[in-house]
Amino acid sequence: WLPPPKILLENKDYTQEESVAKIHSDFDDGTGNIRYSLEGVGANQYPFHVFVVDPKTGLIRVTQRLDRERVNVTKVQAERNIAIRFKVGDENDNSPVFGAIQQGAVNELSAAGTSVMKITATDADEPGHENSQIAYSIIDQNPAQDMFYIESDGTIYVKNTLDREVQYEVQANSVILTFIVVQLVPAFIY
Ligand SMILES: [Ca+2]
Numbered sequence: 001w002l003p004p005p006k007i008l009l010e011n012k013d014y015t016q017e018e019s020v021a022k023i024h025s026d027f028d029d030g031t032g033n034i035r036y037s038l039e040g041v042g043a044n045q046y047p048f049h050v051f052v053v054d055p056k057t058g059l060i061r062v063t064q065r066l067d068r069e070r071v072n073v074t075k076v077q078a079e080r081n082i083a084i085r086f087k088v089g090d091e092n093d094n095s096p097v098f099g100a101i102q103q104g105a106v107n108e109l110s111a112a113g114t115s116v117m118k119i120t121a122t123d124a125d126e127p128g129h130e131n132s133q134i135a136y137s138i139i140d141q142n143p144a145q146d147m148f149y150i151e152s153d154g155t156i157y158v159k160n161t162l163d164r165e166v167q168y169e170v171q172a173n174s175v176i177l178t179f180i181v182v183q184l185v186p187a188f189i190y
C-alpha cells in the first residue's frame with residue numbers, strides 16, 4: 001500500500017515554506033540518532049536538490065519553483081521503508097508548437113474532401129489534460145477563396161473543387177495558408 005502522492009502545484013512558490021512534507025522513522029528517538037537524506041528524481045537525481053531534507057528533523061523543503069514538465073511525479077526516499085511521493089499539478093504554462101510544416105500539394109481539380117497535407121503541433125503540458133488539448137483552424141487563406149478546411153486532427157482538405165479559371169490565375173499549390181493552433185483553456189504566461 002502506498003499513500004497517495006502529495007500534490008504540489010507547478011510554478012507556485014513553496015520555497016519560503018518551512019516544509020512541504022516530513023519524513024519520520026519509527027527508530028527516531030529524537031536525539032538525532034537518525035540522519036535523513038533523500039534519493040529520487042529531484043533529490044539526488046536530475047534535476048538535483050529540488051527537494052531537500054533536514055537531516056535531523058526530516059522536514060522536506062523545495063528549493064525552487066516546480067516545473068511539471070521537468071519533474072512530474074517523484075518518489076523521494078529517505079530510508080528503505082520511508083518514501084514520500086510528490087505529484088506536481090499541471091498549469092497551462094506551455095503553448096502549442098508546430099512541428100516541421102511541409103509544403104502541401106494538391107492536384108488541379110481535386111474533388112472536395114481530397115486531403116492536402118497534415119500539420120501537427122504539440123503541447124508540453126500534461127497529456128490527456130485540457131491544458132495540452134489543441135484545436136486547429138485556418139485563419140487566413142491567400143488568395144481568399146474558401147478553398148480549404150482543416151479537421152481537428154490537423155489534416156487539411158480541399159473544400160471546394162478548384163475552378164479551372166482560378167487555376168490559371170493562381171497556382172493551387174502555392175496557396176498560402178496561415179494556421180493557428182489555439183488552446184481551449186486560458187494559458188498562464190510566465
Ligand atoms: Ca511548467
Ligand SMILES: [Ca+2]
Pocket residue numbers: 092093094095096123124125131132133183
Ligand atoms: Ca498548453
Ligand SMILES: [Ca+2]
Pocket residue numbers: 010068069090091092093094124125126
Ligand atoms: Ca504545465
